[in-house]
Amino acid sequence: MLHFTRIFTAALLLPALFLAEANRALAVWHEGFETPETSWRMAGGDAQSRLLQHQRLRGDARSGNGCERLQLEGNGGSYVYAAHFVDTPPVIEELSPSVWIKSDRPGLGIAARIVLPRTIDERTGRPATVIIRGEEYQTAGRWQQLRIANIPQLLTRQIHILRMQLGPQVDDREAYLDAVLLNVYGGPGTTNVWIDDLEIAGHATGENKSGARPADPAAWASRGIVRLPSADGKKSSSAPHTVKLVGGVLLVDDRPMFPRAIQHSGEPLTVLKKLGFNAVWLRHLPTPELTDEAERLGLWLISPPPRPAGESELADISPSLDRILVWNLGENLGEAELDAAHGWAAMVRAADRRGKRPLICHARIELRGYSRAADLLLLDRRPLCTSMEFADYAAWVRRQPLLASPGTPAWTTVQTQPNESLRVQLAALDPGAPPPSSVAPEQIRLLAYTAVSAGSRGLVFLSSSPLDASDPDTQRRAAALELLNLELDLLEPWAAAGGFAATAEAAAAEVSAAVLRVDRAQMLLPVWNSPGAQCTAAESSASPLPLVVPGVPEASNAYLLAPAGVQPLRRMRVAGGVSVSLDEFDLTAQVLLAHDPLIINAVHRRAAQTGLRAAELYHESATQEMAAVRAVALRVAARTPIASSTALIDAAGRNLQDSSAKLAGKDYTGAMLAANRSLRSLRALKRAYWESARQELASAATSPGALAFDSLPTHWRMIDRLGAGRFGENVLAGGNFEDVATMMHAGWQNIFHANPDLRTSVDLAPQAARSGQTGLRMTAVSH
Numbered sequence: 001m002l003h004f005t006r007i008f009t010a011a012l013l014l015p016a017l018f019l020a021e022a023n024r025a026l027a028v029w030h031e032g033f034e035t036p037e038t039s040w041r042m043a044g045g046d047a048q049s050r051l052l053q054h055q056r057l058r059g060d061a062r063s064g065n066g067c068e069r070l071q072l073e074g075n076g077g078s079y080v081y082a083a084h085f086v087d088t089p090p091v092i093e094e095l096s097p098s099v100w101i102k103s104d105r106p107g108l109g110i111a112a113r114i115v116l117p118r119t120i121d122e123r124t125g126r127p128a129t130v131i132i133r134g135e136e137y138q139t140a141g142r143w144q145q146l147r148i149a150n151i152p153q154l155l156t157r158q159i160h161i162l163r164m165q166l167g168p169q170v171d172d173r174e175a176y177l178d179a180v181l182l183n184v185y186g187g188p189g190t191t192n193v194w195i196d197d198l199e200i201a202g203h204a205t206g207e208n209k210s211g212a213r214p215a216d217p218a219a220w221a222s223r224g225i226v227r228l229p230s231a232d233g234k235k236s237s238s239a240p241h242t243v244k245l246v247g248g249v250l251l252v253d254d255r256p257m258f259p260r261a262i263q264h265s266g267e268p269l270t271v272l273k274k275l276g277f278n279a280v281w282l283r284h285l286p287t288p289e290l291t292d293e294a295e296r297l298g299l300w301l302i303s304p305p306p307r308p309a310g311e312s313e314l315a316d317i318s319p320s321l322d323r324i325l326v327w328n329l330g331e332n333l334g335e336a337e338l339d340a341a342h343g344w345a346a347m348v349r350a351a352d353r354r355g356k357r358p359l360i361c362h363a364r365i366e367l368r369g370y371s372r373a374a375d376l377l378l379l380d381r382r383p384l385c386t387s388m389e390f391a392d393y394a395a396w397v398r399r400q401p402l403l404a405s406p407g408t409p410a411w412t413t414v415q416t417q418p419n420e421s422l423r424v425q426l427a428a429l430d431p432g433a434p435p436p437s438s439v440a441p442e443q444i445r446l447l448a449y450t451a452v453s454a455g456s457r458g459l460v461f462l463s464s465s466p467l468d469a470s471d472p473d474t475q476r477r478a479a480a481l482e483l484l485n486l487e488l489d490l491l492e493p494w495a496a497a498g499g500f501a502a503t504a505e506a507a508a509a510e511v512s513a514a515v516l517r518v519d520r521a522q523m524l525l526p527v528w529n530s531p532g533a534q535c536t537a538a539e540s541s542a543s544p545l546p547l548v549v550p551g552v553p554e555a556s557n558a559y560l561l562a563p564a565g566v567q568p569l570r571r572m573r574v575a576g577g578v579s580v581s582l583d584e585f586d587l588t589a590q591v592l593l594a595h596d597p598l599i600i601n602a603v604h605r606r607a608a609q610t611g612l613r614a615a616e617l618y619h620e621s622a623t624q625e626m627a628a629v630r631a632v633a634l635r636v637a638a639r640t641p642i643a644s645s646t647a648l649i650d651a652a653g654r655n656l657q658d659s660s661a662k663l664a665g666k667d668y669t670g671a672m673l674a675a676n677r678s679l680r681s682l683r684a685l686k687r688a689y690w691e692s693a694r695q696e697l698a699s700a701a702t703s704p705g706a707l708a709f710d711s712l713p714t715h716w717r718m719i720d721r722l723g724a725g726r727f728g729e730n731v732l733a734g735g736n737f738e739d740v741a742t743m744m745h746a747g748w749q750n751i752f753h754a755n756p757d758l759r760t761s762v763d764l765a766p767q768a769a770r771s772g773q774t775g776l777r778m779t780a781v782s783h
Contacts, residue, residue, distance in 0.1 A: 029086060029203035033196055034066040036577070037551035040082040040182070040195065041499060044406025047077025047185050050399070056551075062100045062143045062196040070193045072184050080185035081111070081406065086200050088115075091151055091175040094202025098147040101137055102194040105186030108137040110146035114155055115178045118171040119162075125349065125356055125375065126246070128166065129178065130158040143196070151177075243325055245358045245375050248409040248457065249497045252300075252325070256496035259325065259411065259458035260488055261302055262481075267466040273297045275467065275478060276485025279325055281460055291323050300325035302360070302460075305348045314351040322355065329361035329374055338369045345373040360411065365756050371404035378460060380413045383447070383534045384439050385422055385707040387699055390450055390529035394512065396757065397454035403756065411458035412451040416444055416477055418708065420464070425704040426711055429718050436710040437465060438473040441480030441621055442537045442587055442683065446527065448484060449588045452495050453514035453525045459488075476624040483617040486563035486610050490603065491590055494523040505548040505576065510538070511585075513547055521599050522556070524549055524580070524591035535700050536690035536709045537587060539683050545585040550577035552593050559600065561590040563614030565669030566607045586676040615668035618675035619659045622682075626652055628710070629682045633689065635713040639720075640692040645685055652681040737764055737776040 031039065036056050053071035061067040074080055089095060097112055111133045121128040132155060134148030148154075155172060163170045177200070184193045243252055250257050261279035262272055269290070272280055280294065282303040294301050305327045308314040327348055329341055345359055358375035371377055379400050383393045401410050417438055418426075426435035448459055467478045488495065498516035504524055506513050513526040526547060530538035558569040558580045569591065572579045580591060594600060607614075629652075633645060659674035686709040693706045693715055700706045705715025730736055733746035750762050761779045768775030 029089070029200035031084070031198040032064050032066070033061070033068045033198075034064055035551075037501065038068055040068055040070065040084050043081040043083035043179070043181065044402065044404075045077060045080035045183075045185060047074045047080050048402060049074035049080045049185060052190070057194070060194060062102070062194075064196075067194050067196040069195070070184050072191045072193070073189070074185050074191070075188040077185070079183045081181045082184050083113070083179040083181050084198060085179050086177060086203070088176045088178060089200060089203045091155060091172075091177065092202055092204060093152055095151050095177060095204075096147060096149050096201040097134070097177070097180045097199070098145055098201070099180065099182065099198045100143050100145050100196045101182070102141070102143045103137060103184075103186060104140060104192045106136075106138050106140045107183075107186050108146075108191075108193065109183045110134040110148055111181040111183065112148050112151065112177055113179045113181055114151075114158075114175050116162075116170065116172055116175050118173055119166070119169065121166060122349065123372065125244075125358070128162060128170065130155065130162060131181065132158060143194075145197075146182075241322060243355065243357050245409070248407055250358070250409075250457065256493065258488070258492045258496035259300070259302075260461070260485055261300075261459070262461045262467075263463045265463050265466045267468045269293045269297055269299055271466075271468045273299055275482045276489065277461075277481075281328075286321075286323075288320060291320060294323045299323070302326045302328055304328050304330075305344075305351070308347070314347045317352045317355060319354070324355070324357055326358050326360045326376065327352070329359050331362040331378070331380070333361055333363040333366075333370060335366050338366050338373075341370060342373045365754060367400065367403040367756075368405055371408040375408075376458075377401070377404055377408055377410045378413065379410050379456070382413065382415050382419055382462075384415045384443050385418050386534060387701040388534060389531060390446060390527075390533055391512070393447075393534075394450050394454045394529075397451055397456060399757075401455070409457040410455070411460055412454075412456040414444060414447050414451065414459050414461045415439055416461055416463055416481065417465070422704055422707060426714050429704060430714040433714065435714075436473060436708065437471070438477040440537065440686075440709065441476065441483075441625070442679070443534070444477075444480055445484055445487075445588055446529065446533060446537060448488065449525060449527045450529065452488075452491065453512065453516075453527060455500060457496070472624070472627070476621070476628065479617055479620050479624060483563070483614065483621060486614050486617070487590070489610075490561050490563060490606060491523065491525075493518055494521075498523065502550045504550070507546045508541060511545065511547075513549075515549060515551075520596045521592060521594035522549070522552065524589075524593060526582070526585065526589050526591070528585065528587045532690070532694070532700070535694075535707050536686050537683055538687050539680055540587045541585045545582045547580050547582070547591075548574060548577050549580060549593065552578040553595065555595040556593045557595060557600075559592040559594075559603070561592050561603055561607070562669070562672060563607060563610040564618060564672035565611055566592075566604050567669065584673065584676070586680065611668040612666075615663050615671040615675075618672045619656070619663055622652075622656050622659060622675040622678040625679055625682050626656060629686060632710060632712060633685065636689060636716055639716045640689060642685065642688045642692065644688065648681045648685040652678040652685075655681065736772055737768075738772050738774055740764060 033056060038054055038056055042051055050073045051070065052073050053069065055069055056066055057069050058065055070082060072080060091114060097110065099110055101108060111131050114130050114132060116128045119128040132148060132151060135146045137144055137146060155175060159170055159172050180198065185191060241253055250259065259279045260277050261281045262277045263281045269280065279300040279302055282301055285303050285306055286301050301323050302325055306314065306317065329345060330337065333341060341361060348359060360376040360378055361370055361374040362378035362380050363370040367377060379397060381393065381396060397412055401408060418436060423435040451459060461481065467474060494516040498518045501515045501517035501522060504513035504515055506526060510528050510530040511526050512529055513524055516523045516525065524547065528540045558571040560567040560569055560582065570581050582589060592603060637645065655674045655678035659671045659678065662670035662674055689712060690709050693712055694700050697703055697706060703715050703718065705711045705718055734743035734748055759781045763777055764774040765777040766774055768777040
């Protein structure tokens, strides 16, 4: 009887277990937007757009207490998508996404992005995707639920279209939902959208059998794939290297990588490895000897692909080029080269079937067209020693990817030397003095941090002369780059695969502070971008700088990260987020917000490994800067005396001595802080001399010598020569700018260079007149 009871009990339990499993596997996935942290991510579109506001709101929800709000400004085109990642449920009959929205404009709509893991799109080298559209929003000013039903049937229709484009090999087996998309663009002007109650009916929570990885960096992070660098920095596996681009994240051996590439100028690769670079940008295909050296050092190479012989197809690329990280399709490309670039890209992909490495190019215009040929875009704009402010540069870096295909990642260039055109002008103005061959170390750092904060997925440092030269300028530049690479190495997990989470509120108007997020950890990157910093950076702040960071989990602690050491920071929950205070802020900083002991211990170990070398570099940089500032100050002090110069030099010297003593005592964090205080005093003096020269000019750009502190002696010599000169009548025909016909007859021309970022005009205007009735007015306005 007992035996029968057990069998009968099992018979009753088995159906119940299967029912429970079915309920678990086909649950309704729900996001109610109740927490402070935003979860929708902008995913591009065909309209030019700018996200004005993005926040979680309390008290304006359809249900519960919270909802998510976006405010978008745009023009042209028909759609701009926001994406919400939903843990890759497979496409089945029951799958049905829905979301409630309210907007001040109709015409918005829901869509689903479906990934076909068994089909590789040869145009991109990635799994093919299709967009399935659902219902549109009609009731402006009121909440409306948007839904997508019958996804398998809609997918079947899209598969027919995709097979016409890619061929009959398109396979929809194991298709899964990658993201719910919401078109948040209601037409030209401003669109406000409130979002609540995102649900996925038929969300199968079982493991994705295809093994396909998520296509979004935030999704990589949520699965623990984003990892801090290992303590020993060694490769974890002896398997052959693999390089691929997944969802905008560059993966090397399935590990996110943030490229820090330097242009090669003939120096040994050992020098570049010592300076901390992980990649080298080559102008030509590497020799076998260079490739072998790169393999031995663990450096990656970026170069143009091999060229075919004559008119033949490109042969399969040899395994001898396995150290190539990315193929460079070309630089400074324009509309005329677009068709050839597409053909060249297809040929390279066909020849690199084994390596399947990504392609990169730099295009001046036609970014959307070039992003269909290449996997990555290189953004090259050089604001140092120009009239372009850092804030404008950051906006440009953020805006450029919007002109490309949605989801195309971008790398940016970083200047380490003055532009060649400026060096030529300085040499012509002052033939007896060689022009500076390096920009200020703090400007290199500001440029790199600004690019990372704006979303750059890689940096290419520009260098036109070897970094192993013995002159003081080169030694200062090399030390600055080695120290910056130590800082960027700490930042790599967030720079390589982190998603933009929020902007922190800073007490100082000059400070911008982006928050990058990976799983279980956020990185706050405050940057002091004072006006004119592209010419000479300001002092920054020796007093505490409070920052309010939204969306930080209650349990998170705050730490100031630096290669010389990790310092815990005070934090406090306030309205709007968590308040973190930096006691001394030195132009840039890395603030880790995390509660996971594994992450916190890992960064402590990392800093312990680099502490000695980092402290030495901070001290060395301050020593070099002291010598450089004194040399320039001696040459301009008589022309523009600065009352505080002696006090600032003395303060810098005392802090430098303190840094030396702390370094000898193995207090590496103390040595770093003292060196930074020395540098802060020197920056204050440099800025005072620069502002003294700048105040007499309409713009610093009107004098080549006033575009940097190091070239101020050339500026003052030019001013003195101009003041001593005797000027006669203007003998340049039409140079009085009073009559267009006279100017045209004399050979004046308006030469126009198309630039998608600028609208330009030239006219004769009374407002531009210095004498007579009119003057020449040239106007450039960024879009």
